[in-house]
Amino acid sequence: MTISVTAFAMSVTSFYITTFRQTDELHVSISPPLIDLRRYAEFRTKGDRVVETSTTTLEMTEGFAFAYINKGSRDIVVVDAKIVVMPRIKNEFKRQGEEGYCEDDNREDFSVNLNDIGASIKSSEVKVVRPTFNAKGVLFSGAGPALNDKRILVIPLPSGSDKSKKFFVRVCARFALATAGAAEGLMEKDLILYDLPFQKGKIWDAQYTDAITAPSNQLLFQRADGFLSNIF
Numbered sequence: 001m002t003i004s005v006t007a008f009a010m011s012v013t014s015f016y017i018t019t020f021r022q023t024d025e026l027h028v029s030i031s032p033p034l035i036d037l038r039r040y041a042e043f044r045t046k047g048d049r050v051v052e053t054s055t056t057t058l059e060m061t062e063g064f065a066f067a068y069i070n071k072g073s074r075d076i077v078v079v080d081a082k083i084v085v086m087p088r089i090k091n092e093f094k095r096q097g098e099e100g101y102c103e104d105d106n107r108e109d110f111s112v113n114l115n116d117i118g119a120s121i122k123s124s125e126v127k128v129v130r131p132t133f134n135a136k137g138v139l140f141s142g143a144g145p146a147l148n149d150k151r152i153l154v155i156p157l158p159s160g161s162d163k164s165k166k167f168f169v170r171v172c173a174r175f176a177l178a179t180a181g182a183a184e185g186l187m188e189k190d191l192i193l194y195d196l197p198f199q200k201g202k203i204w205d206a207q208y209t210d211a212i213t214a215p216s217n218q219l220l221f222q223r224a225d226g227f228l229s230n231i232f
Helices: 002-019 227-231
Strands: 022-031 034-046 049-061 065-070 076-088 110-115 119-121 126-129 132-140 153-155 166-178 186-200 204-206 217-225
Touching (some): 022 186, 034 204, 119 126
Antiparallel strands (some): 022 065, 049 153, 076 110, 076 119, 076 166, 166 186, 186 204
């Protein structure tokens, strides 16, 4: 008798979950864009001597990928996405989930829209996209980064970094999603890709040993609703 009751309860639960309970659960597996320092040497003559000067730039390259993994019961559409870059003199970034942890409202922050990023992902489906930078979608309030002829995004070092001898960079991905599970239908969700510190001795150097890299597989959006939740 106990076994029959247990089996019946499990059957009812399974029926409810598969028939009435609708879920959204989108994960993103990330191979993030690479940001690195590039040092360019320049030579000029000064009298009878050759003098070397160097310029350091912060650069982001293409060649990254996102894998969308839909573990929910409803389709989800990734409408758009952008990369947000936040250079700072001080490491004052908020933790993921706190308000403003990926806000690009600082004067030296910028974002770049991505091409080939959208996808419609059915339940239990995985889709991989390899986006590229949108040359017309670079948004910056300061003296502007530039996408060069090699499709490398050249990012200005934050002002004051030479004096402080250090700076920090947070890189986020911001996705625009559409799903029936969201009250507003369309929403934006942010993921931190990594936080990277830089320090200057004789030259600028990226401190990769102190970098904080986000997990390669992150939960982007999750929601569940059903018939019973609409009654109670």
